[in-house]
Amino acid sequence: MKRMLVQKQKESLKIAVVDQERLFEFYMEKSESAGQLVGSIYKAKVVNVLPGMQAAFVDIGLTKNAFLYIDELLHPHLEKQSKEKPQINQLLRAGQELTVQVIKEPLGGKGARVTTHFSLPGRFLVYMPIADYVGVSKKVSTDSERQRLRVIGEQIRLAEEGVIMRTAADGESSDSLANDVQFLRELWQQIEESAKTASAPSLLHREADLVHRLVRDLLTTEMDEVWIDDRTAYEQTESIMKQMAQSMLPRLRLFEKQGSASSLFHQYRIHEQLQDAFERRYRLKSGGDLVWDQTEALTVIDVNTGKFVGTSDLEDTVFRTNLEAAEQIARLLRIRDVGGIIIVDFIDMEKEEHREQVMQLLERHVRADRTKCQVVGWTRLGLLEMTRKKVREQSSYPGGK
Numbered sequence: 117m118k119r120m121l122v123q124k125q126k127e128s129l130k131i132a133v134v135d136q137e138r139l140f141e142f143y144m145e146k147s148e149s150a151g152q153l154v155g156s157i158y159k160a161k162v163v164n165v166l167p168g169m170q171a172a173f174v175d176i177g178l179t180k181n182a183f184l185y186i187d188e189l190l191h192p193h194l195e196k197q198s199k200e201k202p203q204i205n206q207l208l209r210a211g212q213e214l215t216v217q218v219i220k221e222p223l224g225g226k227g228a229r230v231t232t233h234f235s236l237p238g239r240f241l242v243y244m245p246i247a248d249y250v251g252v253s254k255k256v257s258t259d260s261e262r263q264r265l266r267v268i269g270e271q272i273r274l275a276e277e278g279v280i281m282r283t284a285a286d287g288e289s290s291d292s293l294a295n296d297v298q299f300l301r302e303l304w305q306q307i308e309e310s311a312k313t314a315s316a317p318s319l320l321h322r323e324a325d326l327v328h329r330l331v332r333d334l335l336t337t338e339m340d341e342v343w344i345d346d347r348t349a350y351e352q353t354e355s356i357m358k359q360m361a362q363s364m365l366p367r368l369r370l371f372e373k374q375g376s377a378s379s380l381f382h383q384y385r386i387h388e389q390l391q392d393a394f395e396r397r398y399r400l401k402s403g404g405d406l407v408w409d410q411t412e413a414l415t416v417i418d419v420n421t422g423k424f425v426g427t428s429d430l431e432d433t434v435f436r437t438n439l440e441a442a443e444q445i446a447r448l449l450r451i452r453d454v455g456g457i458i459i460v461d462f463i464d465m466e467k468e469e470h471r472e473q474v475m476q477l478l479e480r481h482v483r484a485d486r487t488k489c490q491v492v493g494w495t496r497l498g499l500l501e502m503t504r505k506k507v508r509e510q511s512s513y514p515g516g517k
Contacts, residue, residue, distance in 0.1 A: 117340045122330065122353070123381050124346030129326050132386045133334070139389040141334075141486075142451050145326040153178075153218045153228055154507050155237070155323030157307055160230070161316035162212045167205045173227070174216060177317035180227035184208075184216060188231035192247045192278070213316040215307075220507050224412070236300045239332055239360040240285040240293055241269070243300035247278025255283040255483070265293075272297050284336055331356045333486070335364055345371040345380040393451045400444060404437040408448075414457035417445060421463060434463045435470045442474050446481030449489070455506025459499050475500065 121132045133141035145152070158176040165172045173181040186204045190197050208214075220229035236243045250269035252262045265281040272294045273279050279297060303321075310320045324332065327349060335342065335357070342364075344350040350370045357365050371380045381387055392398065398406040400422070407418040419441040421433060445460060460478075465471050475491060478500070482489040485504070492501040 118338055119384075120330070120334060120339055120342045121380055121384060121386065122327075122342070122344040122346075122349060123379065123386075124344070124349045129349065130381070131326065131330060131334070132381065132384070133339075134384055134386075137384055139384075139386060139393065140447055140450060140484075142386075142390060143326060152323055153221050155218065156319065157215060157217045157234065157321040158230075159311050159314040159316045159318045159320055160214055160216045162208050162210050162214070164210055165205050165208050167203055170201075170204050172204060172208050174214070174230065175317045176216065176218075176228070176230065177319065178222065178228065180222060180225075182216065182218070182228040182230045183226070184230050184232075188219075188233060192233040192244065193249055196248065215311045215320065223506070234304070235280075236303055237282075237332060238296040238300050239282075240288050240296045241282055241300075242280040243297055243304065244278035244280070245301075245304050246276055248276050249278045251278075251280040253281060253283045253285070256281065256286045261286055268293055274301075277301075286337075327352050328356055331360050335361055337364075339364075339367065341367050341369055343369045343371045343380055345373065390451070393448055398444065398448065400437070400440050402437060402440050404441065406441055406444065406448070414459055415454050416459050416461070418461045419463050431466055431470070434465055435467075435474075438462045438465065438470070438474045439477055442478040443481055446478060446485070449482070449504055450485055450487070453487075455487075455504050458502045458504060460502070461499055464498060478502075 118133070118135045121134065123130045123132075128144055128146050131141075131143040132139055160174040160176045160182065163173045163175050163181050170186040172184045174184050176182050186201065186207070189204070189207055190201070214232065215234075216230035216232060217234050218228045219231045222228045233247070234245055235247075250266050250273065252265050252269070256262045256265060265285055268290045269279045269281055271290070277297075281293075285293060307321050314320060323329075330342075331353060342353070344353060347370065350368070354365070354368060357368060373379065396408055398408070400406065403422050405420050405422040407420065409416045409418075419438060421437050441460075441462065448454075449458070462474060465474070471494060475493065479491045482491065482502075482504075487507075488505040490503050492503065495501055
């Protein structure tokens with residue numbers, strides 16, 4: 117059974133997603149925080165233009181200026197772009213004001229990264245005011261359903277608009293999808309109106325808080341139950357679900373602690389599982405282990421047989437350890453929210469078919485990841501190379517009870 121567990125504390129809101137009581141996803145937002153920046157839209161002022169880098173720094177009102185690359189200025193549809201890329205100083209000048217959207221949080225000493233390829237996510241689709249195309253999630257169940265959604269997308273969008281049908285759109289009526297796009301269209305019109313009178317730098321639209329994103333992004337038909345341990349958060353979630361996911365309301369539960377009963381997270385061993393997930397050395401059930409090392413440029417994961425000695429030959433022992441490691445790596449990448457380049461040093465396998473099976477298993481498991489993940493393949497040195505989209509600082513063990 118797949119459950120979402122929501123724990124509200126004075127200083128934070130934590131969400132854990134478990135399947136058969138095993139942790140697969142974890143999110144946390146501090147109460148004093150303004151929420152995530154990714155998705156927020158600002159009226160910005162160009163501070164300086166760098167022709168040599170084909171980029172510009174823009175002031176959006178944060179401590180550090182945001183970075184705008186030329187590709188984020190051009191039309192989002194490749195077919196609408198000119199064959200020769202212009203110089204950025206032909207498009208921007210210092211002091212110019214423009215509207216931008218954050219696509220990557222400030223990381224380390226770097227400012228946020230921004231774009232003019234605007235996108236507003238709804239329950240069933242993502243609305244893009246100037247993209248001029250229709251996309252459908254690869255996770256939608258069948259080819260016929262993908263085609264149905266593509267046709268509806270063409271019907272409900274206006275000229276120049278773009279929409280991407282989300283996994284939650286699977287099986288939804290055309291009226292539901294049309295209502296979603298109309299709501300987002302009106303929201304975009306409000307943002308445009310605000311931009312006309314706002315002075316740069318200023319915030320035009322803030323991305324939704326974690327409870328709202330819980331319903332919008334995490335709540336799918338695969339989720340059997342949603343447990344919340346705080347009545348205020350429960351009522352807030354219930355209200356949002358009535359607007360966005362009415363059919364899912366019967367799956368919402370309020371966890372009320374009775375006397376000395378343990379907390380919601382304690383019952384599902386969430387903190388114990390989190391502590392294990394964030395250890396440098398993660399023990400596999402077979403006796404093998406994964407050793408994680410983080411640098412500024414990449415994450416390196418070393419797979420070892422450890423105490424696992426197998427029952428037949430060495431190749432079989434190595435293969436089985438690598439299969440277990442591939443499954444766990446996909447799960448731990450989501451929990452740790454690792455981003456950027458990832459190098460996995462699997463134990464050497466002699467058989468090419470075993471190497472292929474390990475890579476295919478890893479690919480299958482990362483498809484469940486909400487963050488874009490790509491398994492690139494084996495390097496000449498026998499390392500597996502992959503990438504995971506990096507939008508914020510990598511998580512660390514949050515601690516707490």
